[in-house]
Amino acid sequence: GEDVEQSLFLSVREGDSSVINCTYTDSSSTYLYWYKQEPGAGLQLLTYIFSNMDMKQDQRLTVLLNKKDKHLSLRIADTQTGDSAIYFCADHINQAGTALIFGKGTTLSVSS
Amino acid sequence: DAGVTQSPTHLIKTRGQQVTLRCSPKSGHDTVSWYQQALGQGPQFIFQYYEEEERQRGNFPDRFSGHQFPNYSSELNVNALLLGDSALYLCASSIAQEAEKLFFGSGTQLSVL
Numbered sequence: 001g002e003d004v005e006q007s008l009f010l011s012v013r014e015g016d017s018s019v020i021n022c023t024y025t026d027s028s029s030t031y032l033y034w035y036k037q038e039p040g041a042g043l044q045l046l047t048y049i050f051s052n053m054d055m056k057q058d059q060r061l062t063v064l065l066n067k068k069d070k071h072l073s074l075r076i077a078d079t080q081t082g083d084s085a086i087y088f089c090a091d092h093i094n095q096a097g098t099a100l101i102f103g104k105g106t107t108l109s110v111s112s
Numbered sequence: 113d114a115g116v117t118q119s120p121t122h123l124i125k126t127r128g129q130q131v132t133l134r135c136s137p138k139s140g141h142d143t144v145s146w147y148q149q150a151l152g153q154g155p156q157f158i159f160q161y162y163e164e165e166e167r168q169r170g171n172f173p174d175r176f177s178g179h180q181f182p183n184y185s186s187e188l189n190v191n192a193l194l195l196g197d198s199a200l201y202l203c204a205s206s207i208a209q210e211a212e213k214l215f216f217g218s219g220t221q222l223s224v225l
Contacts, residue, residue, distance in 0.1 A: 004154075031212045042116070042202055042216035043155065088154050097168040098211035099145065102154030 002026045004091050006103035013111055018076040020106045022089030025070065032065065033090040033100065034074045043088065046074070076108075084110045114139065116205050116217035124223045125193050133188045133220045137205030143167075144186040145214070146178060149200040161186055162208060190222075198224045 003025045012018045024032065030051050035043040049056045049063045049072075056063045062075040076083055086105040093099045117136045125131050137144050143162045147155035157170035161180035175191045184205075190197055200219040207213070 033212075033214075035216075040218075042218040043204075044216070045214060048212055090154075093157060093170070097160065098143075098206070098214075099157040099160055099168050099170065100155075100214065101157065104152070104154050 002091065002093055002101050004089055004101055004103040006087075006089050006106045008104065009107050009109070011109045011111065012079050014079060014081055016079055018074075018079045018083070018108055018110075020074045020076075020087050020089075020108065022072040022074075022103055023070055024072065024089070024091045026091055026094075027067075027070065029091050031092065032063075032072050034061075034063065034072075035088040035090060035102070037086045037088065037105070039085075046087075079108075079110050081110045081112055084108055116141075116203055116215050118201075118203050118217040118220050120220060121218070122221045122223075124225060126225050127193055127195060129193050129224075130189065130191045131193060131222060133190075133201050133203075133222070135186045135188070135203030135205075135217060137184050137186070137203075138215050141205035141207055141215070142184050143206045143208050143211065144180055144184065145204045145206075146186070146188045147202040147204065147216075148172075149202055149219070151199070155202055158188070193224045195224050198222060 033048040034046045060077045064073045089103045090100040145160040146158040149155040159169040180186045202219045203217045
């Protein structure tokens with residue numbers, strides 16, 4: 001079945017760029033998503049990319065999609081301590097609906 | 113404009129009991145989805161409601177049931193609670209025509225003792 005995998009931890013220094021990686025298995029995905037979860041909070045939609053795009057930029061965030069390798073990445077430029085959180089990659093469970101399948105999340109730790 | 117609101121924020125139950133969690137979607141949203149997030153895991157899809165009907169269901173037993181009301185709010189019911197049901201339960205809402213924009217509430221933390 002569909003699966004989404006992410007590395008579990010990333011540690012960077014304030015001001016550096018962060019790159020969080022994700023791989024997925026469903027080749028029929030239409031949209032792929034990045035969510036952010038801060039301690040004790042729900043999930044916040046950061047950005048999403050349509051499957052016919054290679055790249056999407058939104059302020060400090062850049063999403064790269066390699067459909068051939070089924071690889072998605074999120075780059076955060078000029079990472080700040082406020083960016084410390086868990087980042088989830090998500091894909092649709094199937095083409096029939098809008099339900100999402102999430103990776104286990106990447107914990108980003110930003111040190112000053 | 114209130115976002116997605118869930119109640120209660122925390123709940124403690126014992127094994128075998130039943131629980132009802134509530135969700136009010138973001139204003140203007142007509143579709144509600146429920147997810148279970150165990151500690152250290154990503155959210156897992158339970159089911160989705162649209163026009164007061166269950167439209168899609170994940171791999172959860174029949175002990176998990178739901179309802180959507182005419183005002184689009186929703187309830188999640190879990191019967192015969194197990195220790196393994198302890199998790200953060202997240203409600204998410206969207207507009208059917210913009211299903212890619214999913215907004216989550218802060219969740220209900222359920223502890224089963």
